[in-house]
Amino acid sequence: MVKKGMKLYQTCCATVKEVEQFVKNHRLHEKKKVYISIFAHEKDERLKREIIQKVQQLLPEATMLQMVGGTFSNQVIVSFMILEEDEASTEQLDEMRKQIEISEQYYKSLFEHNPDIVYSTDLQGNFTSVNPAFEKVFGYRAEEILHTNALDYIKKEDVSRVRRYFYRALKGKVQQYNLEIPTKSGEVYLFQIKNVPIIVNGEKVGIYGIGRDITKQKKAEEKIIYLAYYDTETRLPNRVKFTELLNEAIAEAKKEKRSLAVLFIDMDRFKIINDTIGHYAGDEIIKQIADRLRKVIPDGSYLGRFGGDKFSLLMTQQVDVQRIIEWAKKMLRAIAVPFIYEEKEFFITASIGVSIYPNDGLDAQSLLKNADIAMNRAKQQGGNRIKLYSTKMNEQALYRIELESYLRKALEKDEFFLVYQPLIDLETGAIFGSEALLRWNHPKIGLVSPTEFIPIAEEIGLIHEIGRWVLKEACTQTKKWHDLGLGPLTVSVNVSATQFQQPTFLEDVKWALNVSKLPPHCLNLELTESLMLRNISYSIHVMKQLQALGVKVSIDDFGTGYSSLSYLKSLPIDSLKIDRSFIQQIHEDRSHIAIVKAIITMGYGLRLKVVAEGVETLEQMKLLKRLKCHYAQGYIIFKPLAADEFEKQVMKRERMSNL
Known part of the structure; x- marks a missing residue:
């Protein structure tokens, strides 16, 4: 004093x-x-x-x-x-x-003795002093840094922000802010900076800066937040964080009017694992389960852990029942692969419950509760299965799973058969061939529509095997009719896109012809426009090889594609089949008459035969005759017939033509 x-x-x-x-x-x-x-x-x-x-x-x-x-x-x-x-x-x-x-x-x-960094700058922001703590923390000696600009030592993205604080401090307002500052060696520390003006004799001459290192404090805060929102063992969002993500997703889905799916995945009888090898080993297996699930979940999904052996999944993209089931099955298969712990194998299964926004709930709590209910239903039915909360959707999903299971065994159990829809020459009325149509009769569920089982067969990779069977069966039956003296009947067989793209498809056709002894020109393969245009150069290559064998190629459902006219002249085809949608309304809509007439005229110009499918009335057939369409098929002429019924109809027509 x-x-x-x-x-x-x-x-x-x-x-x-x-x-x-x-x-x-x-x-x-x-x-x-x-x-x-x-x-x-x-x-x-x-x-x-x-x-x-x-x-x-x-x-x-x-x-x-x-x-x-x-x-x-x-x-x-x-x-x-x-x-x-x-x-x-x-x-x-x-x-x-x-x-x-x-x-x-x-x-x-x-x-000198302040543990915090202390520095001063002039009015241009150039360092005029730094304390020992500053030198120690950042690794710069005072003589290196003095008279250089302070903004040169911070990240570029922070320069404009720090400059604002500097000028505010010069106006007499104390500024406080957090700033990450790199050291000379490249390490980055987080500082809480305070800027105060230096006033000498009433005049501002610079800025004092005092900075406290809060890096550890920040990391501690982040760790506390992490522990509050994430599971420490699996690093997945916990119940609190997952619910927060779900609420955000619901708000977005509501705006965009789209669906979400919540899945609960609970391990079946996991308590046995814990009781057998201990909780530590159980935790290690839970980590492995989390890693497996991460690898198989779809894009736009969030995986969480609800504690114990229960996981949750939020699906936000392309949410439909079929896709949910597909991904749920992938998860079940991933979990079912044996786990190895201390050279021992452990087999685990899981039960999955599904709820869908907005059908099964409009808020997070409802969706989580209903997914949990669905999961418990799956457990009650023995586990290792998927259950949807919605009864109707659940029935559809279960039916599809059941159908897939039956379909895998249908060929070996001889449950497939063919029916033949006669094709007639509109000028003479004679049956000149048939279209072979695949049918499936299951002993438990009865007749199954091709629109139901063909997409499943394509999806699970059975269509190639089924397609081979259809080719052989259709060719063999048609050759039998030849041998019975029914004339040189042709047979048309639909080819799916997946089947056509198979590298062995051409060999399958040769095999069917060789086994059946059917003349190649009596086989007609029907391909859709979209199938051919998917890979036009490859399609043309395969079609040319088919024609080299003598096999006929036809475009099915013509008129429903987008680019067919521009490619039609270069496609090696023999006939066009007008889509039934044009035939059905040919009397009701003049534009449909114009389209059908144009296709027929184009067919004549390109020397292609034209077939009208889906003919259901006499008026339609008469109009097609007037338009000089070559061939027709439809319910008004014949419904698809079993092989023996087809024989009778051909014989009947022959007798009538001989009268």
């Missing part, structure tokens, strides 16, 4: 001009007796000498009390002690020195 009769003036200066201004502002040149103390770092010797010279010019009568060194880099502390008496006694001078030293130590502690 400064004693009575003494006055202490103190300033921290970086330039001679600041000292000069300080002396003038405090009118020190008017004081009777001034004692001066200068405190400066050894590195600032030049600045110290310049300040001494200036002070001696301004205060020629002043007494230099002491000049000491320190670590207050690039700043000089100048202390002026004024006595009210004219002269100071030795005792008073000692007291002055003591007071000045105390004051200077207080002043210097701001920099």
Whole structure:
């Protein structure tokens, strides 16, 4: 504390001009007796000498009390002690020195002993001082960094933000903000920075910055947040985080009017694993399960863990029952692969329950509850299965699963058969061939529509095997009719896109012809427009090879594609089959008459035969005759017939034509 009769003036200066201004502002040149103390770092010797010279010019009568060194880099502390008496006694001078030293130590502690980084800049943001903590943390020596701009040491994306804080501080407003700052070695620390203006004699001359390292604090906070929202063993979102994600997804789905699916996946009888090999081993297997599920879940999905052996999945893209079932089955298969722990195999199955937004709930709690209910139903039925909360959807899904299971065995159990729909020549009325149509009669569920089982067969890879059987059966039956003297009947066989794209398709056709001994020109393969246009160059290549064998090629459902006309002239085909949608409305819509007429005319121009399918009335057949369509098939002529019934109809027609 400064004693009575003494006055202490103190300033921290970086330039001679600041000292000069300080002396003038405090009118020190008017004081009777001034004692001066200068405190400066050894590195600032030049600045110290310049300040001494200036002070001696301004205060020629002043007494230099002491000049000491320190670590207050690039700043000089100048202390002026004024006595009210004219002269100071030795005792008073000692007291002055003591007071000045105390004051200077207080002043210097701001920099030297502060564990936080402390720095100052001029009005342009150039460093004018840095404390030892700054040098230690960032790895820069003071002489490296002084007089360089502070903005050069932060990330580019933070420059504009920090510049705003700097100018706000210059306006007199203390600024506080968090900033990541890289060190010289490249490490990054998070600091809580405070900027305050440096005011000398009422004038702002720069900025002081004080920074506290909060990196550890931030990491601790992040860890607390992580523990609150994520499962530590699997690193998956926990119940709280998953529910939060579900709420966000529901809000988006509501705006976009789309569906979501929530799946609960619970391991069956997992308690046995824990009781047998212990909870630690059980946790290791749970981690493996989480890893397997991560690898098989669809895009746009979020996997979570609800504790124990229960997982949750949120599906947000292309949500339909069929796709849900497909992905759920993938997850069941992934879990069913044996787990290895300490050289032992463990077999695990799971039960999956599904709820769908908005049908099974409009909020997170309802969807989670209903998925849980569905999962428990799956467990009650023995586990290792999928159950949908919606009864109707569940029945559809179960029916499809059941159908797939039966379909895999249908061929070996001889459950498929063919029916033949006669094709007639519209000019003569004679039956010249048939279209072979696949049917499936299952002993339990009865007749199954091809529209139901063909897509499943394509999806699970059975269509190739079934297609081979159809080709052989149709060719064999047609050759039998030839041998019975029914004439050179032809047979048309539909080819699916998946079957046609098989590299072995051409060999399958050759095999069927070879086994049946049917002349190749009596076989007609029907391909859809979309099938051929999927890979036009490959399709043309295969069709040319078929024609080289003598096999006929026809475009089925013509008129429903998009680009057929531009490719038609280059396709190696023998006939066009007008799609039934045009025939059915040929009397009701004049535009359909125009389309049918145009197709027939085009067929004649390209020397192609034209077949009308789906003929159901006499009026349709008469109109097609007038338009000079070559062939027709449909219910008004014949429904699809079993092989023996087809024989009878051909024989009957022959007898009638001979009368």
